[in-house]
Structure formats: structure tokens, C-alpha cells
Amino acid sequence: MPLGTLLAFFAGILAGVEVVIHYGLRGPATVLDERSQLQLRQALIFRLRVLVPAIFLPTLGFGVAVAIRDAGAPGVGFRIVGLAALLIWMAIRVVGTVPINRATLTWQPDAPPADWQAQVEHAERFHMVGAWAAIIAFAAFLAGVIANAT
Numbered sequence: 001m002p003l004g005t006l007l008a009f010f011a012g013i014l015a016g017v018e019v020v021i022h023y024g025l026r027g028p029a030t031v032l033d034e035r036s037q038l039q040l041r042q043a044l045i046f047r048l049r050v051l052v053p054a055i056f057l058p059t060l061g062f063g064v065a066v067a068i069r070d071a072g073a074p075g076v077g078f079r080i081v082g083l084a085a086l087l088i089w090m091a092i093r094v095v096g097t098v099p100i101n102r103a104t105l106t107w108q109p110d111a112p113p114a115d116w117q118a119q120v121e122h123a124e125r126f127h128m129v130g131a132w133a134a135i136i137a138f139a140a141f142l143a144g145v146i147a148n149a150t
Contacts, residue, residue: 007062015138018131075147082140089133096126
């Protein structure tokens with residue numbers, strides 16, 4: 001399987017995970033009581049802190065490899081945009097969501113911090129930007145594959 005196709009595959013999975021987390025789970029989670037909401041968040045963070053890097057790292061690796069290998073091939077602009085979007089995604093995660101996720105894992109569901117909802121809402125703004133960065137990366141890498149195939 002060509003590297004560009006693998007890149008688009010992993011970028012698509014990353015974008016899909018981001019969309020489901022941000023747009024599929026965020027709203028429904030808020031209808032739960034505080035304790036259940038925090039337990040759900042903690043369970044998701046616990047599992048996703050392994051799953052998301054396992055998807056992101058191959059995406060980044062294939063992205064760099066394809067960008068270097070196909071530097072002169074059609075679609076190079078799309079690949080550069082895709083890599084930039086991945087780097088933005090990574091920065092958003094490191095600055096905006098990893099710290100709150102780490103803190104959330106230490107919260108007691110029966111006695112969360114008084115401002116826990118404000119902290120989560122602040123992180124969600126970062127998460128929305130990260131979700132769109134992943135979507136843009138997928139679209140750009142897919143466009144790069146198409147441009148390179150024609």
C-alpha cells in the first residue's frame with residue numbers, strides 16, 4: 001500500500017476520533033449528573049491517552065515521510081498544509097487539553113474542584129480547534145493523494 005494512502009488512512013481515523021469525541025460525546029455527557037459526568041470523562045481520558053497517540057504517531061511519521069519523499073510531486077502544497085495542521089493539533093493537545101486531562105484523572109467524582117466545569121469548558125475550546133485541525137489534516141492529505149495520483 002502506498003505511503004500516501006496509509007497517511008490518509010491514519011489521518012482519517014484521527015479526524016474521526018476527534019469528531020466523535022468533540023461533537024458526539026461532549027453534548028450528551030453534559031446531561032449526566034456531576035459524578036457520572038466526571039466518571040465518564042475519566043474513563044475516556046484513561047483509554048484515549050493510549051489510543052490517540054497510537055493513531056497520531058503513525059500519522060505524523062507517514063506525513064513527514066511522504067512530505068520528504070514526494071517533495072517535488074503534485075500535491076506538495078496539500079501535504080504541507082496537512083503537516084501544518086497536524087503540528088497545530090499537537091500543539092493544541094499539549095497546551096490546551098493534556099493539562100486538564102491530567103488534572104481530571106486526579107479529581108474525586110464525589111468532591112470535584114469547585115471550578116471543574118469552567119476548567120473543562122476552557123479545555124473544550126482548545127479541543128474544538130484541535131478537532132478541526134485533524135479534519136483539515138485529513139482533507140489535505142487526501143487531496144495530496146488524489147493530486148499525486150492524477
